[in-house]
Amino acid sequence: MSTEDYLKDITEIKDMMNKSSRFFSLSGLSGILAGIYALIGAAIAYYLVSISGRDYLILHGKIFNYILIDLVAIAFLSIVTAAILSNRKARKNNETLWNGASRRLLGAFLIPLITGGIFILIKIYNHHYGLTGSLMLIFYGLALVNASKYTIGNVKYLGYVEIILGLICSIFPTYGFWFWVAGFGVMHIIYGSLIYFKHDR
Amino acid sequence: MKNIIGNINKAFDHRIRLGIMSILMVNEYADFKMLKELLGATDGNLASHTKALEKEEYIIVEKSFIGRKPNTRYSTTKKGREAFKKHVEAIEKLLKQ
Numbered sequence: 473m474s475t476e477d478y479l480k481d482i483t484e485i486k487d488m489m490n491k492s493s494r495f496f497s498l499s500g501l502s503g504i505l506a507g508i509y510a511l512i513g514a515a516i517a518y519y520l521v522s523i524s525g526r527d528y529l530i531l532h533g534k535i536f537n538y539i540l541i542d543l544v545a546i547a548f549l550s551i552v553t554a555a556i557l558s559n560r561k562a563r564k565n566n567e568t569l570w571n572g573a574s575r576r577l578l579g580a581f582l583i584p585l586i587t588g589g590i591f592i593l594i595k596i597y598n599h600h601y602g603l604t605g606s607l608m609l610i611f612y613g614l615a616l617v618n619a620s621k622y623t624i625g626n627v628k629y630l631g632y633v634e635i636i637l638g639l640i641c642s643i644f645p646t647y648g649f650w651f652w653v654a655g656f657g658v659m660h661i662i663y664g665s666l667i668y669f670k671h672d673r
Numbered sequence: 674m675k676n677i678i679g680n681i682n683k684a685f686d687h688r689i690r691l692g693i694m695s696i697l698m699v700n701e702y703a704d705f706k707m708l709k710e711l712l713g714a715t716d717g718n719l720a721s722h723t724k725a726l727e728k729e730e731y732i733i734v735e736k737s738f739i740g741r742k743p744n745t746r747y748s749t750t751k752k753g754r755e756a757f758k759k760h761v762e763a764i765e766k767l768l769k770q
Contacts, residue, residue, distance in 0.1 A: 481764060484688060485695040489695050489698065492711055568710065
């Protein structure tokens with residue numbers, strides 16, 4: 473065998489190791505859209521609170537329930553969009569959406585996220601909701617860092633940014649809303665665009 | 674030089690077999706369908722290559738049922754992992770020369 477053949481072998485080995493353990497078809501466009509949903513959702517929440525006549529939230533009020541519905545809608549739309557667009561990208565890359573790598577990606581992502589979600593709900597029902605924005609950012613950031621092993625590696629930087637925003641937010645909990653807008657809205661749009669221009673096209 | 678060539682393993686001297694080992698080095702196990710999709714091989718072709726690696730005792734095959742569907746799972750043996758590492762090291766040394 474010639475040097476060229478051996479080089480090809482090494483490339484093939486690396487390629488197979490990556491392809492079989494990482495899901496590369498994560499859609500950048502879906503990140504951008506998730507950011508836009510978050511901004512729209514935040515605007516709706518802002519409007520709801522402003523018409524309530526108070527500038528803070530009370531638990532078990534009508535407005536509070538609307539805001540919960542608003543949050544669930546943002547999460548639901550973001551997940552559906554990510555699934556549809558990643559499926560399309562996967563087909564273009566000759567990958568399937570549901571393979572070993574994407575299963576592991578989802579597991580690594582969901583465990584910190586669901587833990588955080590349950591924790592936040594327990595805190596809310598115990599009337600400790602001052603840090604909700606901060607906790608959402610921190611647990612979401614941890615989920616991203618954990619999942620980055622199984623997808624485009626630099627997803628972890630978005631995770632670091634979310635964790636840092638969450639920690640700063642915990643020092644200034646009254647600005648929780650604005651940190652939430654920055655982390656889930658603005659950061660998703662910036663980061664989604666980066667992936668879109670680097671990997672999607 | 675002779676020593677390096679000695680470490681180049683004939684068993685891995687094929688794209689599909691090299692691919693199977695690469696996948697199994699970074700995954701606890703892989704099933705037939707996953708290998709087929711990743712390597713773009715036909716059933717018969719893939720089966721003959723997995724059999725060759727099995728014969729060398731580099732991989733183990735586990736057959737089981739998921740519901741009613743038969744499922745074949747592959748994983749590496751310690752011997753296989755060591756042989757593959759030696760093979761890759763030998764290639765890297767050759768390329769450095």
